[in-house]
Amino acid sequence: MPPVIEAHGLTKRYGSLTAVDAVDFTIDAGECYGFLGPNGAGKTSTVKMIHCSSPITAGDLRVFDLDVREQPRSIKQRIGVCQQEDTLDPDFSVRKNLTVFGRYFGIPARQAGERSRELLEFIGLWERRDARIRELSGGLKRRLAIARALVNEPDLLILDEPTTGLDPQSRHQVWDRVRTLRRQGKTILLTTHYMDEAQTLCDRLVIMDHGRILVEGPPADLVRTRVGREVVEVWGFPPALVAHVREQGWSFEADTHRLWIYTDSGEDVFEAIARRFPSEGCTVRMAGLEDLFLKLTGRELRE
Amino acid sequence: MSVADAVALVRNVSPRSLRVWERNRDVYFVTWKTNLFPPLAEPILYLMAFGAGVGALVKQVQYRGEMVGYTAFIAPGLLATQVMFQAFFETTYNTFVRMHYQRTFDAIITTPLSLEDVMAGELLWGATKGAIGTALMMLAISAFGLLHYPHALLIVPFSLLGGLFFAGLGLCFTGLVPQIDSFNFPTFLFTRWAQNLANALPLTHVANVIRELGFGRVPRDLVWDLLYLLVLALPLNVFGIHLMKRRLVK
Ligand SMILES: Nc1ncnc2c1ncn2[C@@H]1O[C@H](COP(=O)(O)OP(=O)(O)O)[C@@H](O)[C@H]1O
Numbered sequence: 001m002p003p004v005i006e007a008h009g010l011t012k013r014y015g016s017l018t019a020v021d022a023v024d025f026t027i028d029a030g031e032c033y034g035f036l037g038p039n040g041a042g043k044t045s046t047v048k049m050i051h052c053s054s055p056i057t058a059g060d061l062r063v064f065d066l067d068v069r070e071q072p073r074s075i076k077q078r079i080g081v082c083q084q085e086d087t088l089d090p091d092f093s094v095r096k097n098l099t100v101f102g103r104y105f106g107i108p109a110r111q112a113g114e115r116s117r118e119l120l121e122f123i124g125l126w127e128r129r130d131a132r133i134r135e136l137s138g139g140l141k142r143r144l145a146i147a148r149a150l151v152n153e154p155d156l157l158i159l160d161e162p163t164t165g166l167d168p169q170s171r172h173q174v175w176d177r178v179r180t181l182r183r184q185g186k187t188i189l190l191t192t193h194y195m196d197e198a199q200t201l202c203d204r205l206v207i208m209d210h211g212r213i214l215v216e217g218p219p220a221d222l223v224r225t226r227v228g229r230e231v232v233e234v235w236g237f238p239p240a241l242v243a244h245v246r247e248q249g250w251s252f253e254a255d256t257h258r259l260w261i262y263t264d265s266g267e268d269v270f271e272a273i274a275r276r277f278p279s280e281g282c283t284v285r286m287a288g289l290e291d292l293f294l295k296l297t298g299r300e301l302r303e
Numbered sequence: 304m305s306v307a308d309a310v311a312l313v314r315n316v317s318p319r320s321l322r323v324w325e326r327n328r329d330v331y332f333v334t335w336k337t338n339l340f341p342p343l344a345e346p347i348l349y350l351m352a353f354g355a356g357v358g359a360l361v362k363q364v365q366y367r368g369e370m371v372g373y374t375a376f377i378a379p380g381l382l383a384t385q386v387m388f389q390a391f392f393e394t395t396y397n398t399f400v401r402m403h404y405q406r407t408f409d410a411i412i413t414t415p416l417s418l419e420d421v422m423a424g425e426l427l428w429g430a431t432k433g434a435i436g437t438a439l440m441m442l443a444i445s446a447f448g449l450l451h452y453p454h455a456l457l458i459v460p461f462s463l464l465g466g467l468f469f470a471g472l473g474l475c476f477t478g479l480v481p482q483i484d485s486f487n488f489p490t491f492l493f494t495r496w497a498q499n500l501a502n503a504l505p506l507t508h509v510a511n512v513i514r515e516l517g518f519g520r521v522p523r524d525l526v527w528d529l530l531y532l533l534v535l536a537l538p539l540n541v542f543g544i545h546l547m548k549r550r551l552v553k
């Protein structure tokens with residue numbers, strides 16, 4: 001089976017600004033694939049080229065083994081997109097938003113009606129089917145936007161920052177739905193700037209910054225091979241500690257307040273420094289994506 | 304825009320553009336109460352004002368060598384203006400709201416519709432608004448006995464064509480204006496070329512055809528009038544789509 005998405009040297013320029021800089025990636029059927037990166041990394045630009053809303057500047061991009069430049073309609077027929085910003089139709093009710101969208105895909109009215117009901121039940125909005133969009137909270141709107149993206153039973157679901165700006169409860173609600181879809185075997189492309197979101201939802205991901213892909217792989221593997229198993233985090237430490245860490249040749253990152261030491265044996269490192277270099281605090285924890293992110297992009301991102 | 308661009312653009316328009324027309328129609332029905340009133344009330348106000356005011360002084364006007372009642376002369380002008388305002392307002396103000404504030408087009412172009420489809424749907428809807436407004440206004444004007452049927456019925460399909468011209472003109476502006484405020488004080492309407500385009504040429508044509516039909520006659524040069532409008536409307540529509548595409552595709 002050919003991959004769902006195949007990008008080679010994919011590039012997007014806006015005038016003199018290069019938003020996506022010759023990236024390569026392949027997304028297979030049935031996986032949840034993440035684009036993790038800070039604002040301005042080029043995630044939305046990449047996604048827009050995939051759903052054929054923005055022409056590619058250079059490179060090759062095939063979706064369902066079709067060229068985005070040649071067969072945008074056939075590609076878009078099989079994609080569902082939940083955009084970063086709210087694009088729900090404020091003039092329609094909750095349910096009408098889905099049926100009208102179904103019409104764009106050529107779904108007969110009756111079928112669209114049934115499908116809307118299923119989807120509204122899936123996201124827990126059936127009771128509010130006649131509500132106007134402006135009566136919905138941010139979290140409900142986002143869930144409705146996801147439902148709308150499923151109206152054509154897409155082979156690929158694209159979620160561009162699906163939980164940005166949501167409160168913690170709503171985020172978990174959205175994650176729940178994404179997990180369900182993933183279990184059902186749907187191919188999902190997700191962008192986010194939340195580490196926990198990427199870690200919990202994605203089978204594979206890329207970390208993107210300044211239009212480039214820095215690393216690619218399953219999140220746990222990436223963390224293990226690039227960071228180590230554990231992190232010793234120290235804050236309020238004496239300057240001598242940094243010198244010591246350097247001497248030992250440990251892999252580390254530091255800003256003015258905090259120091260992170262990446263290691264496979266956190267306990268040993270902790271033992272070695274906790275007493276010798278008194279600090280305000282020192283903990284050992286499992287390494288996560290955040291550590292990888294910090295290590296790859298340095299302090300610049302912390303601003 | 305080259306001829307090749309225009310051809311490519313037209314080839315990207317498909318029957319799916321009707322889905323956008325349907326979307327706008329559905330919104331129209333959701334808000335029908337506010338939509339119905341103005342075209343019905345406007346001519347009544349005008350005709351009463353003109354009839355009682357100017358009409359009391361000027362009972363008859365000379366038109367193409369014959370004398371016609373003053374209000375009968377004015378009414379077709381009201382209809383022509385209605386075609387213009389409805390269609391133009393739709394593809395300027397309303398299209399801008401859908402494009403910029405509601406991001407409706409961003410959502411639709413992720414479906415199998417092309418941006419050209421979306422714009423063609425907007426233009427068709429703009430023309431339809433012209434026709435709806437005209438039909439409503441005709442109801443009110445007919446109450447004054449100023450329209451002669453069945454000829455006057457042809458005014459409705461004709462206003463679709465007139466509407467298409469003004470919808471196209473509106474879309475060109477929407478493709479160009481920096482922000483929606485520009486429509487509140489449309490300086491572009493005061494520039495000479497726009498005035499010539501919007502007023503002098505097509506509006507008088509539209510008014511003349513409507514007047515003849517309203518009097519119960521087939522306009523002498525109907526075929527030429529239709530051709531003339533079509534020849535003006537089509538390139539303007541294509542150019543409007545082009546400008547919108549330039550604005551939206553990044
Ligand atoms: N339409 C546009 N015109 C010009 N620059 C743009 C446009 N869209 C995005 N950019 C720029 O491209 C870069 C990447 O943006 P984007 O793809 O939106 O990143 P992300 O989604 O990761 O936040 C940013 O520097 C952004 O300012």
Ligand SMILES: [Mg+2]
Nearest residue numbers: 043044084161
């Ligand atoms: Mg983005």
